[in-house]
Amino acid sequence: MRIEEGKAVSPSKSPTMADGVERMDNESIKPEKMFTLKKWNAVAMWSWDVECDTCAICRVQVMDACLRCQAESKRDFYGKQDCVVVWGECNHSFHYCCMSLWVKQNNRCPLCQQEWSIQRMGK
């Protein structure tokens, strides 16, 4: 497997390589590239795409479970998937748990006082 985007070896820049052993032995094979990337084991980290890391209602980082879920030790082995983030039309974000309790008292965003309506939910 070769990298399609990979540049071909430039003979002028590495003349010795152009006469590589393999190529001499087997003319039918394409010229051996200097470097061929075979495999990449990548590592990435996901987090909620939020403007502010902290939930203004419970004052806990949104990547962690909300205070209520933490206090109740509701965390299972699948982390805090139950305790997701919700974004309003105003683009402010909170724990879903926190916001669903908040709107029962006051249907406005606690940060900008706009009427609260859900733009999207974390998943």
Place this chain on the structure above:
Amino acid sequence: MSLKPRTVDFNATWTLLQETIHGVITLAHVPRPVWNDRFSDVYSLCVAHPEPMADRLYAETKLYLTNHVAKLLNEVLEGGDAHLVKNYFKYWTDYSIGARYLHSLYLYLNQQHIKTQKLSDAEIIYGGSDTAGEQMEIGELALEIWRSGMISPLGYKLVKLLLEAIDEDRLYHTTTLPIDAVKGTILSFVEVQTYKKKGQLQLYQELFEEPFLNSSGEHFKRDAARLLESKDVSLYMEKVIAKIDEELFRARKFLHPSSLPKITQRCETHMVAEHLLFLYSECKNMVQGERKQDLSNMYNLLKSVPNAMSVLVETVLDHIKSQGLVAVNNLQGESVHIHFVENLLEVYKKYRQLIQEVYKGDQNFMGALDKACSSVINYRPSDGRSPSRSPELLAKYCDTLLKKSTKGISESEVDEKLSQSIIIFKYIDDKDIFQKFYSRMLAKRLIHQQTQSMDAEEAMINRLKQACGYEFTNKLHRMFTDMSLSGDLNNRFSTFLKNDSIDLGITFNIHVLQAGAWPFGQSNVTSFALPQQLERSVQMFESFYHKRFNGRKLTWLHHLCQAELRLGYLKKPYLITMQTFQMAILLMFETTNSLTCGEIRDTLQLNNEQIQRYANSLVECKFLLADTEELSSNTSLRLNTEYSNKRTRFRITAAVQKETPQEVEHTMNSVEEDRKLYLQAAIVRIMKSRKVLKHNALIQEVCAQSKVSFAPSIPMIKKCIEALIDKQYIERTPHSSEEYSYVA
């Protein structure tokens, strides 16, 4: 014989009866028919017509016995002091047996006449009524007459002779008087009272035991003084233990069993409790020399004296502590962590064993072992200014065992060692620091596929969970979850690529980690100009991922990514596993012969420290040649086209994966930050549920909550309270500055 009541001639009957009584009480031969006739006579007198003669019979019998005992007393006295005990014992033996027979002969009188008069047991025990003047059963009456007629006048003299006999036995281990006479006489003081419902031992205790204990006490004092002359604690203890054994043996030979603990206690008082300082004087030497026999003796002796053990316990504690510190002091080299843990375990096991053996597993000593281990393990070098290294070293020890390694160590051995490591873990105060290091190392094992066995990993986490609770291992569990979720994600991504007929040109594999659960903060993420070869993979995966999940963003952790690169420019092809940064540097030489470190840094947008580290690793592996010894921005690097190695497939990641001192430092610093957050969260949690709380109560609750993970300092908690007041999470109540309320 008729059972019908009839008139009886008392005098005639009594004369016959008296003759038989004499035979019975002196154990002379009484023919069966005579016995039967007298037995009937007792009945006849009791039911005599017109008046029963039971009371008269009782009075005559009592008088007879009284006279009989008076006669015996004379005979005993006539034998002289030398034979006093022997004679007393002889008459007592006969009399006490005879009294039992007599009791049987008077069966009818006892059961029909006296029992009905007698008070119930309960009345005797609780009523406290006076039983004098009451009629007694004949067997009891006989004993009571012996007590008043024989023991009362003779007791003092007897006891003096008995004590002399015991002293003689102490001196010569033999007595002039026969042993059974001495013992029998002593026990007669108990036996003569056995019919009593309570206070059976009273006569024995007052008449004999008290003088005996007092004279023994004097003897022990003299003996202790004599033994102390040798000034040898070890010898003294041996002698005292032998003395106690000997006295117990003697007590069993002569005394009532109830006296055994009392004599031991007297001995311990005068020979141990009164000479504690003498015993203590050798304590330290014995403990340091680990003289097991001496220590065992010391333990056994001190055990009897209230509060005397603490000096020995403290000495043992100090000794274990200093042995522990010696075992882990000045460790050097690559395997410090292994020596640290295994040396400590050795010390722990050695002294645990010693405590079992010498101190019979006594809780005081187990407690001392715990305290000693805890202070060694949490020892902070340079007068407490440096943190304890135990959390880091223990985590590293576990890492070494859980990592794939070439060392020939069996799975069960690894399991055993890991389970032993929990012994050390339990003593660590800063368990949160251990958790930090452990999670960093676990993360690296998982991501770099260096885990020896997932079973072993999970078993270890479960051990930690058992020791510290779910909170403690929660994040570690989340890491495992991410691993399995990532496997699933990779499968779905391949399907996605196949369905859209996309060929990335490489084998692509990814771990997607949940931020917060893994010990890689955003601070580890640096800028990096992605090599063109990787761009498509990143783009495709991101678009796949964002289709699957809402509201998430991905941060690529390039410093953790690894690539497998085939080198085609050498005499034979090589397949090298390397870090992405190493690969990116190498790839730059595809178009150029030589580059300076500065050029590479600018192109890849890495920082100086990274260039130093990664370029240097390539120079060390000889893939690159540098024109200066030390790398600087101006150092020119070129590809080593003469590179050769017997192996054609290997990894060069190890050098850059090692925990750097900066990382260790960073880990320690992040602990401070995490503790503050942990405490703040705890305060908010407590205040939210309690609404209003006094300062001290709040501090107490916070300490209780954080105990499983670390011991917070009070100033730190105070700082966190101040910080939360600043951020308006809580406020001081208007009426007191020592009280807080939650700001909703």
